[in-house]
Amino acid sequence: MVQDQGRPSGVSTIAGMFDPRQFRSSGHTLVDLLADYLEQSLQGSGPVLDWCPPADAMRHWQQPLPRHPVLAVQALADRLRDAVLAHSLHIHHPRNLGHQVATPLPVAALCDLAAALTNQAMAVYETGPAATLIERQVIRWLGQLVGWQETEGVLTSGGAQANLTALLAARQRTAGWDVWQRGMAAGPPLRILASEHAHYSVARAAGIMGLGADAVVKVPADDRGRMAMRALTEAQRAVAATGARIMAVVATAGCTPTGSIDPLQDIAAFCREHQLWLHVDGAHGASALLSERHRDALRGIALADSVVWDGHKLLYMPAPVSAVLYRDPAASYAAFAQEASYLFQGHSSQEEAYNTSYRTLECTKRMMGLKLWVAFSLYGTAGLGMLVDTVFATARRLAAKLAAAPDFELLMEPQTNIVCFRHRNGDQAVIRKTLVESGAFHLTQVRLHDRIWLRATVMNPFTTDGDLEALLATIRHYASH
Numbered sequence: 001m002v003q004d005q006g007r008p009s010g011v012s013t014i015a016g017m018f019d020p021r022q023f024r025s026s027g028h029t030l031v032d033l034l035a036d037y038l039e040q041s042l043q044g045s046g047p048v049l050d051w052c053p054p055a056d057a058m059r060h061w062q063q064p065l066p067r068h069p070v071l072a073v074q075a076l077a078d079r080l081r082d083a084v085l086a087h088s089l090h091i092h093h094p095r096n097l098g099h100q101v102a103t104p105l106p107v108a109a110l111c112d113l114a115a116a117l118t119n120q121a122m123a124v125y126e127t128g129p130a131a132t133l134i135e136r137q138v139i140r141w142l143g144q145l146v147g148w149q150e151t152e153g154v155l156t157s158g159g160a161q162a163n164l165t166a167l168l169a170a171r172q173r174t175a176g177w178d179v180w181q182r183g184m185a186a187g188p189p190l191r192i193l194a195s196e197h198a199h200y201s202v203a204r205a206a207g208i209m210g211l212g213a214d215a216v217v218k219v220p221a222d223d224r225g226r227m228a229m230r231a232l233t234e235a236q237r238a239v240a241a242t243g244a245r246i247m248a249v250v251a252t253a254g255c256t257p258t259g260s261i262d263p264l265q266d267i268a269a270f271c272r273e274h275q276l277w278l279h280v281d282g283a284h285g286a287s288a289l290l291s292e293r294h295r296d297a298l299r300g301i302a303l304a305d306s307v308v309w310d311g312h313k314l315l316y317m318p319a320p321v322s323a324v325l326y327r328d329p330a331a332s333y334a335a336f337a338q339e340a341s342y343l344f345q346g347h348s349s350q351e352e353a354y355n356t357s358y359r360t361l362e363c364t365k366r367m368m369g370l371k372l373w374v375a376f377s378l379y380g381t382a383g384l385g386m387l388v389d390t391v392f393a394t395a396r397r398l399a400a401k402l403a404a405a406p407d408f409e410l411l412m413e414p415q416t417n418i419v420c421f422r423h424r425n426g427d428q429a430v431i432r433k434t435l436v437e438s439g440a441f442h443l444t445q446v447r448l449h450d451r452i453w454l455r456a457t458v459m460n461p462f463t464t465d466g467d468l469e470a471l472l473a474t475i476r477h478y479a480s481h
């Protein structure tokens with residue numbers, strides 16, 4: 001057995017591997033380590049990222065496969081601190097302004113530990129009774145925020161899978177034949193209408209579903225990054241003229257490049273008029289529903305047939321946890337169908353409705369609802385909404401600073417928490433690479449209108465005006481060198 005302290009003994013016993021006392025003491029060591037890490041990250045004392053080219057960093061991960069124990073718990077803790085945490089992107093650092101990845105709530109990380117230890121497979125109710133009920137509770141809460149009385153759905157491992165799931169349901173409901181059973185060849189070609197700024201997972205879903213990625217008709221956006229209604233009408237007419245059938249319109253609430261929110265109310269009215277399935281990809285922006293101030297930007301979302309909402313973005317959860325929500329509870333069964341007598345006993349029994357696998361690609365899946373349930377229970381919609389309000393306000397202050405600076409160009413006023421801008425001098429991609437590799441800030445970039453824009457996503461509620469001013473000063477410095 002590996003001893004708590006000192007050198008490994010060289011032999012493992014099964015009892016030692018599962019020893020609750022060992023778990024308790026290792027757990028305390030781990031939590032102490034992570035609490036120190038969290039404290040340092042929030043203070044922003046060091047770099048955001050200790051950049052090392054991957055091929056060089058890989059040299060530190062060439063150990064031979066251990067036949068016998070090579071490290072004791074304390075040595076592993078040291079390695080976790082020095083080799084893993086120190087070489088991670090510090091997501092709680094106030095100068096981490098890169099991707100749309102949550103600054104996770106620490107309590108949610110503890111829930112993930114509980115999810116891992118209890119390892120509820122969740123395929124059917126009996127392999128995760130509490131996990132199943134918690135998930136259904138959370139789905140109902142999210143549906144309530146969307147504006148629905150009754151909601152069904154499922155939690156998936158990420159927004160990409162969530163979009164695929166919703167679009168599978170849309171296809172089965174709207175194609176006009178049983179696509180699941182008979183395949184795509186049994187009917188006319190199907191099309192999806194989506195903004196030019198829709199996430200790539202929509203085209204990927206079309207590829208996976210056998211429509212071909214080209215089946216996604218890209219609808220141009222206006223200069224605020226929102227799907228243009230006239231272009232949507234033209235796209236619908238053009239598709240109808242070819243004899244193809246539209247299986248869904250995908251509106252994006254918080255598009256990936258700029259965070260813009262498509263005009264949901266207008267798109268919903270259009271979909272009603274033409275009897276089209278409306279899917280709202282709210283992976284990023286649906287959390288604005290938590291905010292008294294910003295909820296209105298999502299007006300019309302309740303008219304959607306399906307909504308995707310990522311917990312690991314603006315709900316401040318560790319990845320992955322995404323919700324697929326359906327306005328019509330029965331639609332939650334449309335995406336998948338399988339005979340599997342070792343799991344399912346058929347839809348007839350009421351209890352079968354509690355078997356999660358009917359609604360998801362995954363068979364075994366993680367208990368993802370616990371962390372959301374705990375966060376809503378501890379902080380309420382008011383607390384979580386405060387996080388959204390804070391980062392949206394910080395993004396607006398960043399935009400104001402950029403607009404006031406003559407050497408910067410602001411692409412547009414942010415509608416959520418994503419700010420795209422350029423320095424008027426220099427190559428933006430080079431500026432970004434230098435900035436990221438310096439460890440001063442983490443920032444992303446996006447190509448729009450044939451130009452590269454720097455892209456800041458404000459996820460961290462601890463990012464201050466001082467950090468924003470330092471960002472402008474550092475970019476200026478790199479732009480002039």
Ligand SMILES: Cc1ncc(COP(=O)(O)O)c(C=O)c1O
Pocket residue numbers: 100157158159160161163199201252254255256281282283284310322
């Ligand atoms: C609008 C939108 N939809 C879907 C996704 C995919 O989500 P995930 O990364 O959770 O798979 C993203 C990711 O950034 C996104 O921005």
